[in-house]
Amino acid sequence: MATETHEAAGEGLADAVGVAAHSADAAPGMPQLDFGTFPNQIFWLAVTLVVIYLVLSRVALPRIAAILAERAGTITNDLAAAEDLKAKAVEAEEAYNKALADARAEATRIAAATRAEIQADLDDAIAKADAEIAEKAAESEKAIADIRAGALAAVEEVAKDTAAELVAALGGKSDAAAIDGAVGARVKG
Amino acid sequence: MASEAHGAEGGGLVFHPMDQFIVKPLFGDGPVAWYTPTNVTLWMGITILAVIALLVLSTSKRAIVPSRGQSVAEMAYGFIYKMLEDVTGKEGVKYFPYVMTLFMFIVLANFLGLIPMAFTTTSHIAVTAVLAVLVFLSVTILGFIKNGVSFLGLFWVSAAPLPLRPILAVIEIISYFVRPVSHSIRLAGNMMAGHAVIKVFAGFAAIAAISPLSVVAITAMYGLEVLVAFIQAYVFIILTCVYLKDALHPHH
Structure with missing residues (x-):
């Protein structure tokens, strides 16, 4: 292209990077070395730095420092509170365990007392029953003895009657007194 | 036509x-x-607005549990504060607003310069030289105020053998005065070079055959430039901290 001129030939860095510099104006290859713009840049840089410095030192940095300090404080407080709560929880657990142990001991005591009471009642009842049984047994024994005595008397009488009848049937004259004596002697024997 | 080194197709x-x-x-x-209000004015103004948006507006709720914006502001604060404290010790902390001002200006100007069609204020040697000279002068003056004449002990390497000390002193003094030069050119050079390279790649996009490659190259360079934008701000600030440490503790 004929329009693509090389006016900038020989300009240091512009050519070093393989550049055809602007053909319109004769500005140097590096705008960085255009000293005419230096006062402008330095002035605006000074303004910028002062503004940023004021914004940072007056507003931003104290605020961020406060936020960080507050957060550190909150974390410390929360940790302390957590420690507190943990201690309280341990305490509560101990109290609970103590109450549990107390209740268990109380229950054991009540159970033992109840058992003793029931045992006493039981012993009483058994003694009473034994006494009743003994009484009933004695009564029964007496009744049996009576019955046995009655039976013996009946046996003697039946034997006497039978003997008298036998004597009469054989043609003898029954002598009541002799029969009584003989039967009595036999029955006893 | 012969002067067109890159063999343009048609339009050139x-x-x-x-x-x-x-x-x-x-x-x-x-x-x-x-x-004169220039594009420098415009983009420095936008930088100021960005600083205000990032550090003032985002923290306006003062939330204990921070929002995203507030987190960024707190991270920037913590990042620079910790760096300053680590490098200079407790005495350096009172210069924190000054260092933070430099950091916020440089990092936001660098990032804003990456917006297409933007003007990168930190790519100008005039701007970075002022920043570097500010650091150099304030650190030197602070050194003499804090330490008096013994600040010159910075140049007298007492750990070296006696005959070597004058020679080392000359080297130390030269390196001390070269500091603002390297400090400023590093930043401006990095910003300028990256932007210029992206622009060169963009120029190649006019050729249909290599335009896809050009787009890929621009994308890759842009990613690299995002990194460079932050790293150069970081380097500028950590060097500022190191110089400040020299002023506060001049003895090796």
């Missing part, structure tokens, strides 16, 4: 990679006087 390949750095008046087309 026009490179103006440095045009993006031209300082122009915002209104009209007159000369640039020191007070």
